[in-house]
Amino acid sequence: MNTNVIELQIWQLATAYIFILILLAFVKIRGIKREKEILISSVRMTLQLVLTGYILMYLFDNESWILTLLVLTVMEIFAINNIYRRVNVKISKQLKKIIAFSMVTGTVTCLLYFIIMVIGLKPWYSPRYFIPISGMLIGNSMTGISLGVSRLVNDMNTQKHLVESSLMLGATPNMASKEIVDNAFDSAILPTINSMVGMGIVFLPGMMTGQILSGVSPVTAIEYQIAIMLGILGSVAFTVILFLQLGCKTFFNKKAQMVFEITESK
Amino acid sequence: MFRFQNVMYKDIINIKSLTIPSHKIVCITGESGGGKTTLLKLLNKMISPDSGEIFYLDVPLEELDSINLRRKVIMLPQNPAIYNGSIKDNLLIGLRFSEKTLENDDCLLTVLQSAWLSKSLDESVDNLSGGEKQRLALARVLLLDPDVFLLDEPSASLDEETERIIIENLVTQCKKNSKSIIMVTHSNKVATTYSDMIIRIDKGRVVNKEGML
Numbered sequence: 001m002n003t004n005v006i007e008l009q010i011w012q013l014a015t016a017y018i019f020i021l022i023l024l025a026f027v028k029i030r031g032i033k034r035e036k037e038i039l040i041s042s043v044r045m046t047l048q049l050v051l052t053g054y055i056l057m058y059l060f061d062n063e064s065w066i067l068t069l070l071v072l073t074v075m076e077i078f079a080i081n082n083i084y085r086r087v088n089v090k091i092s093k094q095l096k097k098i099i100a101f102s103m104v105t106g107t108v109t110c111l112l113y114f115i116i117m118v119i120g121l122k123p124w125y126s127p128r129y130f131i132p133i134s135g136m137l138i139g140n141s142m143t144g145i146s147l148g149v150s151r152l153v154n155d156m157n158t159q160k161h162l163v164e165s166s167l168m169l170g171a172t173p174n175m176a177s178k179e180i181v182d183n184a185f186d187s188a189i190l191p192t193i194n195s196m197v198g199m200g201i202v203f204l205p206g207m208m209t210g211q212i213l214s215g216v217s218p219v220t221a222i223e224y225q226i227a228i229m230l231g232i233l234g235s236v237a238f239t240v241i242l243f244l245q246l247g248c249k250t251f252f253n254k255k256a257q258m259v260f261e262i263t264e265s266k
Numbered sequence: 267m268f269r270f271q272n273v274m275y276k277d278i279i280n281i282k283s284l285t286i287p288s289h290k291i292v293c294i295t296g297e298s299g300g301g302k303t304t305l306l307k308l309l310n311k312m313i314s315p316d317s318g319e320i321f322y323l324d325v326p327l328e329e330l331d332s333i334n335l336r337r338k339v340i341m342l343p344q345n346p347a348i349y350n351g352s353i354k355d356n357l358l359i360g361l362r363f364s365e366k367t368l369e370n371d372d373c374l375l376t377v378l379q380s381a382w383l384s385k386s387l388d389e390s391v392d393n394l395s396g397g398e399k400q401r402l403a404l405a406r407v408l409l410l411d412p413d414v415f416l417l418d419e420p421s422a423s424l425d426e427e428t429e430r431i432i433i434e435n436l437v438t439q440c441k442k443n444s445k446s447i448i449m450v451t452h453s454n455k456v457a458t459t460y461s462d463m464i465i466r467i468d469k470g471r472v473v474n475k476e477g478m479l
Contacts, residue, residue, distance in 0.1 A: 165347030168312060169410070170337035170364035255311055256332040 005215050017042070056131065065125040072111075072134050076104055079142040086146045089153040098246045103145060106239025107138050114231040136207065136228055137235040140192060144236035145243055148188030152244065155180040156251050163251075164258055173252040181244050188240040192233055199229065267414070267446060268309055273318035278304045279470040281318075286448060286463075288323075291437055293457035294450045296467035302450040303344065305467060306416045309448065310339040337364045341416035344450075346403030348394070353378070353402060354387040360406040373409060380435050381405035382428060397423045401432065408439075415440065417449040421456065429453070433460055 080100045166176035211221035267288035270281045278301045307313045311332040320327045381401040421429035437460045466474035
């Protein structure tokens with residue numbers, strides 16, 4: 001196995017921006033007003049990655065559990081805020097608290113299990129492993145929970161009369177909202193399941209590609225990829241289940257009546 | 267059976283005193299938006315009053331478990347939910363919700379007959395008209411055999427003849443089995459022909475009571 005990595009020179013990297021120029025030319029000719037967004041996203045992506053590169057270098061050179069946990073905290077805060085922004089429906093403060101609680105509890109539990117039991121990382125806070133794995137688990141859980149929140153709140157609003165009719169027939173709130181909760185879980189988990197189905201055939205996942213490019217044997221890369229995919233699935237599922245179990249309760253009060261004020265504030 | 271004591275709910279209901287007797291057919295009439303549906307929802311704790319108290323068999327509703335109460339005092343809304351699947355699925359879902367068991371399929375056919383719905387149990391609900399769906403929902407409630415039926419315009423989408431047959435069936439069965447019906451109706455004919463008591467509601471207040479008290 002050839003482990004020599006081709007180090008990219010700045011000018012080589014610069015040539016890759018030709019794709020952006022082509023895209024800009026295309027949207028300009030077609031009159032699609034997206035030049036500003038394309039430019040901003042390209043600049044943001046470049047700056048963010050450069051900055052991340054330097055931060056990671058610093059973290060790798062100065063291994064410390066405090067710094068690792070600090071990064072984890074920043075990731076969680078960013079992910080939670082991103083969920084609030086991405087969800088296309090208004091959500092109450094109570095539901096926001098549940099989203100934050102589910103994200104932190106779900107991802108941290110799965111992350112610790114993965115780091116300690118699956119990889120057996122020593123020391124457990126080694127940033128070279130801890131940070132990228134946290135990023136993958138938190139990022140995927142963030143997407144899953146965003147989809148779950150949107151679907152749950154939307155369906156609770158559009159199918160209010162169905163839930164109310166079920167309550168009138170003597171259903172408990174859990175029975176009355178079961179179908180809605182199941183559908184929300186389905187929407188949240190489906191992208192992860194679909195990506196597992198296509199993995200290795202339709203596309204090579206980013207982490208595995210990165211490892212192979214940096215000279216790691218494909219077999220090792222695959223082992224890590226399989227493990228991380230299972231970890232992602234576990235984290236997404238656990239986070240979403242936690243959110244849905246707690247979140248659906250906020251639509252009802254202690255008298256098993258529907259609460260309509262749930263989606264008042266964003 | 268139900269007793270209202272200074273009950274207020276938002277600016278929709280304001281009832282100082284009202285008693286609804288057991289084992290009777292009680293009709294609630296009045297203008298649209300007068301608070302009739304809200305009154306029914308208060309009776310099975312789908313909503314709770316902002317002030318005052320409602321008693322069911324002399325026990326304040328607040329002390330009763332909502333789910334257990336709703337299994338005894340079942341409400342059929344004006345636009346009842348019809349669930350995806352067959353007629354049988356829609357009948358059984360009520361039993362599942364109220365955690366009751368089905369003795370045999372004959373019971374299903376009997377309730378369909380009572381609701382004047384001559385359809386096969388396996389037929390999909392997609393093929394049913396608005397009136398047939400309403401009758402299916404009525405059959406589902408009949409199958410649950412509650413102590414009290416809260417019916418909100420149960421014959422709203424039915425023609426006069428079907429309305430007569432269904433209400434007559436319902437009233438006969440309820441009287442035979444000592445059940446109570448509290449029914450919101452726009453039809454003065456239904457109210458005067460079948461009810462033991464008529465309560466007229468206007469702007470959330472009881473403006474008139476007729477019949478046995």
